[in-house]
Amino acid sequence: xxxxxxxxxxxxxxxxxxxxxxxxxxxxxxxxxxxxxxxxxxxxxxxxxxxxxxxxxxxxxxxxxxxxxxxxxxxxxxxxxxxxxxxxxxxxxxxxxxxxxxxxxxxxxxxxxxxxxxxxxxxxxxxxxxxxxxxxxxxxxxxxxxxxxxxxxxxxxxxxxxxxxxxxxxxxxxxxxxxxxxxxxxxxxxxxxxxxxxxxxxxxxxxxxxxxxxxxxxxxxxxxxxxxxxxxxxxxxxxxxxxxxxxxxxxxxxxx
Numbered sequence: 001x002x003x004x005x006x007x008x009x010x011x012x013x014x015x016x017x018x019x020x021x022x023x024x025x026x027x028x029x030x031x032x033x034x035x036x037x038x039x040x041x042x043x044x045x046x047x048x049x050x051x052x053x054x055x056x057x058x059x060x061x062x063x064x065x066x067x068x069x070x071x072x073x074x075x076x077x078x079x080x081x082x083x084x085x086x087x088x089x090x091x092x093x094x095x096x097x098x099x100x101x102x103x104x105x106x107x108x109x110x111x112x113x114x115x116x117x118x119x120x121x122x123x124x125x126x127x128x129x130x131x132x133x134x135x136x137x138x139x140x141x142x143x144x145x146x147x148x149x150x151x152x153x154x155x156x157x158x159x160x161x162x163x164x165x166x167x168x169x170x171x172x173x174x175x176x177x178x179x180x181x182x183x184x185x186x187x188x189x190x191x192x193x194x195x196x197x198x199x200x201x202x203x204x205x206x207x208x209x210x211x212x213x214x215x216x217x218x219x220x221x222x223x224x225x226x227x228x229x230x231x232x233x234x235x236x237x238x239x240x241x242x243x244x245x246x247x248x249x250x251x252x253x254x255x256x
Contacts, residue, residue: 001131012190012198012203013190013199014199015187015189015198019120020178021114021178021179022118022135022136022137022176022177022178023111023112023113023177023211024137024173025108025175026110026143026173028150028151028170029169029172030104030105030154030157030167031102031168031169032163032164033101033163034102035101040104041073041075042072045070048069049068051067051216052067054067054216060149061145064109064111064112065109066150068106068154068157069106070104071105078096079092082096107150107154108218109216110215111146111173111214113213114140117137117138118136119135121133175214177219178212181212195210202243206223206230
């Protein structure tokens with residue numbers, strides 16, 4: 001969409017990697033019913049978490065790691081979660097009666113970057129005349145092994161806490177990252193360590209798209225840190241006279 005005579009493959013796409021290495025994080029969950037009321041919605045989601053499998057490699061059959069955390073879905077979200085596994089009508093109503101007894105654990109896991117996972121543009125246009133994006137994504141074998149490990153371990157944790165009627169929520173992901181990865185080589189990345197485009201010196205990108213990999217934790221604080229660091233680097237380079245725009249041109253920072 002940004003292609004022109006000077007940048008036939010699109011802005012900042014000299015490596016051909018813009019849109020590639022789309023990464024998400026696993027967000028599967030395990031749910032169970034406790035004998036006593038626990039009213040999990042009274043505490044914020046993710047109030048308690050463990051990063052054990054981010055630091056322990058013994059017992060793994062996969063690379064990477066994950067954390068998992070407590071959950072407290074509100075009633076509307078919980079009803080949607082239940083209906084997503086085929087419950088409706090009387091069966092859904094019956095299941096909702098146990099709402100105050102429900103306990104859940106949810107994972108944030110580190111899926112592997114793959115070039116085949118990407119965002120491209122279709123010929124179809126939306127209501128604004130812009131190309132509709134096509135998202136191509138699939139799990140690697142490593143991702144699938146991590147899913148199995150996390151679901152099994154969270155199930156063990158709930159069972160140890162006394163939960164019954166335990167079930168697994170398999171199909172969930174979170175946090176889009178990648179597609180403009182950071183690196184040390186212009187041939188294999190889109191931006192450098194300062195989040196500065198290799199191809200366009202006055203273009204910086206400071207969001208989750210620069211992640212070369214995703215970790216086994218929520219990415220918000222890392223994105224904030226990258227944005228602050230990028231701002232500091234722009235300020236430092238400007239003070240050193242290294243950012244001299246052409247007449248009539250401005251410096252641009254992407255905050256998409």
